[in-house]
Amino acid sequence: MKTFIRLFAVLLAGAASLPASAALKVLATTPDWGALTTELGGDKVNVYVATTALQDVHRVEAKPSLVARARSADLVVATGAELEVGWLPVLLQEAGNPRVQPGQPGYFEAASALKLLEVPTKLDRAMGDIHPLGNPHVQLDPRNIQAVAHALTARLAQIDPAQAAFYAARGKDFDARWDAAIKGWEAKAAPLRGKPVVIMHRDQVYLCHWLGLAEVASIEPKPGVPPTAAYLGALVGKLTATPAKLILLNAYNDPKAANWLSERVHTPDVVLPFSVGGSDRARDLFGLFDDTVDKLLAALK
Amino acid sequence: MRTLRIVVASMTLATLPVLASAADDVAALRAEMQALKSDYNARVEALEARIQQLETANAATADATLAAAATPEPPPAAPATSSASAFNPAISLILGGSYTRTSRNPADWQIAGFVPAGDEIGPGERSFNLGESELTFSANIDPYFAGTLTAAITADNEIEVEEAFFRTTALRGGLSVKGGRFFSGVGYLNEVHAHAWDFVDQPLVYQAMFGGQYRQNGVQVKWLAPTDLFLEFGAETGNGDNFPGTRLEDNGLNGATLFAHVGGDIGDYTSWRAGASWLTLNAEDRPGGIPGADGASAFDSFSGDSDTWVVDGVLKWAPSPRRQLKVQGEYMRRKEQGTYVFDPAGVAALANYRNTQSGWYLQSVYQFAPRWRVGLRYDSLDSGGALYTPAAIDPPIDFGLPPDALHPERVSLMLDWNPSEFSRLRAQYDWDDARDDGDSPMDGDGVLRLQYIYGMGAHGAHKY
Numbered sequence: 223m224k225t226f227i228r229l230f231a232v233l234l235a236g237a238a239s240l241p242a243s244a245a246l247k248v249l250a251t252t253p254d255w256g257a258l259t260t261e262l263g264g265d266k267v268n269v270y271v272a273t274t275a276l277q278d279v280h281r282v283e284a285k286p287s288l289v290a291r292a293r294s295a296d297l298v299v300a301t302g303a304e305l306e307v308g309w310l311p312v313l314l315q316e317a318g319n320p321r322v323q324p325g326q327p328g329y330f331e332a333a334s335a336l337k338l339l340e341v342p343t344k345l346d347r348a349m350g351d352i353h354p355l356g357n358p359h360v361q362l363d364p365r366n367i368q369a370v371a372h373a374l375t376a377r378l379a380q381i382d383p384a385q386a387a388f389y390a391a392r393g394k395d396f397d398a399r400w401d402a403a404i405k406g407w408e409a410k411a412a413p414l415r416g417k418p419v420v421i422m423h424r425d426q427v428y429l430c431h432w433l434g435l436a437e438v439a440s441i442e443p444k445p446g447v448p449p450t451a452a453y454l455g456a457l458v459g460k461l462t463a464t465p466a467k468l469i470l471l472n473a474y475n476d477p478k479a480a481n482w483l484s485e486r487v488h489t490p491d492v493v494l495p496f497s498v499g500g501s502d503r504a505r506d507l508f509g510l511f512d513d514t515v516d517k518l519l520a521a522l523k
Numbered sequence: 524m525r526t527l528r529i530v531v532a533s534m535t536l537a538t539l540p541v542l543a544s545a546a547d548d549v550a551a552l553r554a555e556m557q558a559l560k561s562d563y564n565a566r567v568e569a570l571e572a573r574i575q576q577l578e579t580a581n582a583a584t585a586d587a588t589l590a591a592a593a594t595p596e597p598p599p600a601a602p603a604t605s606s607a608s609a610f611n612p613a614i615s616l617i618l619g620g621s622y623t624r625t626s627r628n629p630a631d632w633q634i635a636g637f638v639p640a641g642d643e644i645g646p647g648e649r650s651f652n653l654g655e656s657e658l659t660f661s662a663n664i665d666p667y668f669a670g671t672l673t674a675a676i677t678a679d680n681e682i683e684v685e686e687a688f689f690r691t692t693a694l695r696g697g698l699s700v701k702g703g704r705f706f707s708g709v710g711y712l713n714e715v716h717a718h719a720w721d722f723v724d725q726p727l728v729y730q731a732m733f734g735g736q737y738r739q740n741g742v743q744v745k746w747l748a749p750t751d752l753f754l755e756f757g758a759e760t761g762n763g764d765n766f767p768g769t770r771l772e773d774n775g776l777n778g779a780t781l782f783a784h785v786g787g788d789i790g791d792y793t794s795w796r797a798g799a800s801w802l803t804l805n806a807e808d809r810p811g812g813i814p815g816a817d818g819a820s821a822f823d824s825f826s827g828d829s830d831t832w833v834v835d836g837v838l839k840w841a842p843s844p845r846r847q848l849k850v851q852g853e854y855m856r857r858k859e860q861g862t863y864v865f866d867p868a869g870v871a872a873l874a875n876y877r878n879t880q881s882g883w884y885l886q887s888v889y890q891f892a893p894r895w896r897v898g899l900r901y902d903s904l905d906s907g908g909a910l911y912t913p914a915a916i917d918p919p920i921d922f923g924l925p926p927d928a929l930h931p932e933r934v935s936l937m938l939d940w941n942p943s944e945f946s947r948l949r950a951q952y953d954w955d956d957a958r959d960d961g962d963s964p965m966d967g968d969g970v971l972r973l974q975y976i977y978g979m980g981a982h983g984a985h986k987y
Contacts, residue, residue, distance in 0.1 A: 274791055278844035281944075283985040285794045285839075286753030286786025293697050293747045308944075308985040315669075315690075318697040318747045347945060347979075446943065448893065474844055476893065 246382050249288075249295040249322070251306050252279055253498035254361040255332060255370075257507045259299055261396050262375050266385050270295075275500035276474045279305055280351070280446075284312040292317035295328070297381055299374065302331025303338055305358035327381050333358060335373035336366050339427055350444030359425035361497065363432040364404050364511055371396055403508055411515045414522065418466040420457075420489070422480060425496070426470050429514070438466050441479050449479055461487040468521055472496035492521035612662035612670075613981035617718045619654030621974040623647055632968070634731045635959035636906020636929035637880065638811040643735035646724070646955065646970045653678035654974075657685065657718060659981075667693045673716070685716075686738075697747035707737045708745065708757045708782050709800035710853050711835035719986065721849070721888045722937050723951045723972045727902035728882035731931075732831060732855050734766040737802065741776065753786040753796070767829040767857065768804030778804035782833075786987075793840045796987060800833040806861070825876065827861010837987075845893045852885040862914060878909040888937070898937035905930055931957040932964045944983070947976040 245268040250256035256271035263269070270291045273279050279301070292298065292313045300306050314323055321328040338356025345354055360366045375393030379386035415434035421427070422441045430437045439460060443453045461483070469491035471480045477493065484491040494514050495504035503513035623629075625646055632645045655678070661671040673686040688703030706714045712729060713736050725735055741761020748754035763777025764770040771777045779802075786796030808824045837851035856879065863876040886900035906929040933956060939949035951974070956967030 276843065277841075281844060281985070283794075283839075283987050285788065285987050286784070286796045287751075287788040287794060289747065289755075289987075290751055290753040290787070294749045294751075304982070307982045312984040312986055315692075316747070318694065318699045318745070320693045320695060323692060347943075351943075476845055 246296045246378070246385075247291075247294055248297045248299060249291045250299040251301060251310065252361070253500075254367075254507065254510070255299040255301065257498040257510075258367060258371060258374060259297075259378075261507065262371060262389060262392050263378055264388070264392055266382070266388060267378070275495060275497035275504070278474055280308060282306070282309045284309045284316060288313050289316045292322060293319050295319065295322050297328050297330060297377070298322040299330045300332070301358050301360065302333035303355040303358035303360075304353050305333075327377065330374060330377050332360060332366075332370045332374075335369045336360055339431060340424065350442075351446030357424055357427050360428055362426065362429035362514070364400065364407065364507075365432065366428065367507060368397065368400055368404070371400070399508075403511065407511050407515050411518065414518055417468065417522065418464070420461065420466045420469040420483070422469075422471050422475050425472065426494075429470075429494075433515075433518070435468075438464065441469075441483065454479065454483060457483060458486045461489065465489060468492055468518065470494060473500035490521045492517050494518070610662075612660040615659045615978060615980035615983065617655075617657040617659075617716075618977045618979070619656070619718060619975065620652060621647070621654060621723065621972050622651050623649050624971040625649055626969040632955075632957065634727060634904065634957045635931050637731040637904065637931070643725075644730040645957075646953070646968075646972070654976075655683075655717065657716070661981075663692065664689065667691060697749060699745050699747075701743040701745070702741070704738060704740045705743065707739045707759055707780055707802070708743060708784075709737055709780055709802055709831075710782075710833040710855070711796070711798060711837055711851060712853065713737055715986070718976050718978065719983075721886065721896075721898050722900055722935055723949065723974050726853070726884035726886070726900065727904055727931060727933055727957060728853065728855050728884055731880070731882055731904055732767070732857055738765045739780070740764055743780075751787075753784070755784040757782045763804050767806060767809065767831070767859070769806045769809045771805060771807055778802065792842045793838065794987075795836070795838045797836040798834070800835075802831040802833070804829045804831075808864075824864045825859070825861060826864075827859060827876065829857060829859045831855060831857040839987075845890070847890040848887065849889075850885075850887045852883065854881070854883040856881040863911065873914040874911040875914050876909060876911055878907045880907040881905045886935075894941050896937075896939050896941070898935075898939075900933075900935040900937070902933040902935075903930065904932070929959045931959045933957060933967070934964045945978045947974075949974040949976070 245266055246263065248256075248259050248263070248267050248269045249272060250259055250269055251272050253271050253273070253275055256269045259267055259269050272288050272291070273282055288309075295317075298310075298314070300310055314329075319328075320326065323329060333355065338358070338360065340353075341356035342349075342352050342354065345352065360370075371393060375389050378389040382389070411433050417435055418438040419430065419435045420439045420441060421430065421437050424440070424442075424445045427437070429435070439457055441449055441454075441457070443449055449457070465487065466489050469480050469484050469489055471477055471491055471493045473493060473496050475493075477491070480491045483489075493501075494517055495501035495510055498504055498506060498510050500510070501513050503516075504510040623646060629646050629648060634644070655675040657673060657675050659671065659673045661669065663669045668689050669692050670689045671686060672684070675683045675685045677683060684704060686703075686705050688701050688705040690701040691699050694700065706716075708714060710729075712720070712725065713733070724730070729735060739759050739761045741759060743757060743759040745755060745757040748756075757780070759780035760776045760778065762770050768778050780800065782798060782800035784796055784798040786794070788794045805827070806829055807826050809826070810824050833853060833855045835851070835853040837849065839847060839849045841847040858879045860877045861875075863874045865872045865874065882902070882904035884900060884902045886898060888896055888898035890896045908926055908928050934954045935951055936953075937949060937951040939947055941947050949972075951970075951972045953970040953972075954964040954967055955970050956964040958967065961967045
């Protein structure tokens with residue numbers, strides 16, 4: 223018992239004596255929001271990203287390392303729309319940090335700056351993994367990134383008013399560069415407009431929406447439900463009759479079903495980075511879209 | 524329509540001079556016409572102005588629509604926020620049940636050398652068994668507190684309050700306070716609800732030391748250190764009314780719990796948590812206890828101190844969203860010292876009692892495909908050799924040498940299939956030598972259980 227109390231005291235003293243860092247501590251739930259916060263905050267923010275591009279953000283656990291980061295965070299940047307519903311509430315509950323609770327300035331949801339697609343009119347889990355507030359996989363439309371950037375710039379200025387001018391300047395700079403980049407991508411991706419594609423999961427919907435790709439089928443019969451052999455068989459029939467140009471996959475997806483389908487219907491499948499870090503080129507947000515557009519165009523040839 | 528009327532009116536006006544033929548009336552008519560003309564002119568002008576106004580407005584709207592269409596994603600009418608902001612508490616309901624087949628009669632199942640309290644131990648009855656239906660309500664109470672109630676509706680048509688607690692949400696500095704009835708923060712598995720267990724039941728050591736899970740009726744204070752390494756410290760106290768403690772006959776609190784957890788990541792794919800906990804309790808006339816050397820348990824009761832140490836560790840490796848390996852283990856050691864009442868024939872005899880009991884488990888669960896998991900668990904206990912010495916009371920009992928320690932063991936193999944996040948079907952086979960009458964677990968009871976667990980309502984939490 224005495225040993226235990228002594229250990230307790232030593233750990234307590236050690237923990238309390240740690241110095242606080244000057245930069246704003248940000249916990250971002252996905253690499254994309256992490257990259258965006260870094261774009262906007264530069265060296266005034268210290269960003270920790272909770273997940274990698276190779277994880278399914280929906281199925282993450284409230285790991286001890288994340289609880290520790292949420293404890294000291296000044297700002298939590300989440301997607302919202304219940305994408306992180308399985309772990310972020312637990313994380314915030316365990317963190318003992320009132321500044322980053324929902325409703326506080328230290329809690330930012332990207333979805334609050336966006337109009338979501340696919341808001342269901344009927345809620346029933348028999349329909350698979352549906353999101354009551356709409357499709358939360360918003361990052362693959364760069365115009366969404368821009369809208370979130372505006373809101374996030376304002377939020378950074380709100381919680382760190384001393385650096386408001388700095389954030390505003392960075393925000394403006396990013397906005398200009400991003401605008402130019404969007405024009406570039408859109409011009410480059412013009413040949414993709416109207417091309418029929420097969421998607422894997424509903425997390426590619428915003429990409430299709432932006433580039434004007436026509437989604438003709440989905441490998442998942444229902445969101446989050448893996449395909450059965452019979453369903454894939456029917457899909458082969460459908461795609462043989464009305465062929466698609468591409469099958470879209472994300473870096474974190476299991477490629478098996480898509481590869482199989484690709485061979486059967488002689489349609490190329492293309493693995494997209496999906497998130498910052500999802501491919502070698504997708505090192506930041508610009509790289510994410512450069513790589514996505516280039517991969518789509520290359521696969522179309 | 525109005526335009527049409529104006530045209531008709533103008534045509535009528537144009538025919539007026541023809542109708543007016545009398546010379547005398549010319550001047551009068553002229554004047555009248557002039558009046559009409561100016562009147563109509565005024566009206567036509569007014570109407571034209573209105574038309575122009577409407578056209579401008581239409582054009583403006585059209586422009587606005589075009590502009591909106593050109594803008595990528597129009598700003599939202601209503602911002603999307605968490606649905607937890609609804610006033611009704613989040614409700615979730617868990618349904619569970621199992622089919623059990625045992626090779627020996629489960630009625631004589633016991634953990635040799637340990638007689639814990641509580642009825643949530645053992646493999647349960649044979650054949651089909653309805654499990655506990657668990658109903659959870661939770662919500663923020665106000666800006667300062669949140670509350671949770673978990674009620675279990677048992678197969679015997681009873682409602683049991685599994686947890687009912689408030690917790691603070693606005694304390695700063697990593698502090699949080701919980702009060703009410705809640706699963707204590709000791710160990711790793713103690714806080715985990717039954718539907719989230721990786722096996723059908725708790726490890727033997729939890730059953731033997733806490734009768735399943737240690738539930739605190741009291742308060743808990745937790746502090747999370749402001750470090751990148753996860754460092755958490757907690758302390759609890761309460762009325763002690765859970766095995767191995769009992770409620771005391773005074774106004775004070777019974778017992779205290781201290782725990783510390785540390786955790787972090789190793790690379791991108793591996794995470795871990797380790798902990799140490801200490802629980803001290805008093806018992807007054809706690810029924811049950813060490814059975815005699817013959818293994819049979821007379822009605823006994825224990826009064827005294829019970830101190831338990833728990834050391835726990837868990838490691839998770841998740842190289843892809845579809846594969847995960849989880850290894851966890853816990854070791855517990857309980858020291859009890861006090862007096863023991865033997866009441867074999869209605870004549871209470873008192874003895875001084877001292878014993879140290881321990882146990883551990885090690886388990887591993889591997890998710891080898893998106894929906895499939897397989898698990899293996901080993902349980903081992905040491906009942907300790909209880910030392911009884913005669914107390915200064917009649918009639919004296921001659922105890923002789925302490926009985927040999929007993930070593931219950933069990934091996935469990937589990938396979939489960941998870942069609943979605945909300946459903947789980949599981950098969951588990953135990954080689955169960957909790958009775959310690961075989962040479963190895965393989966000689967023991969063969970227990971097969973098939974289980975279902977379904978979750979409805981609010982999305983469950985992915986607790987670590």
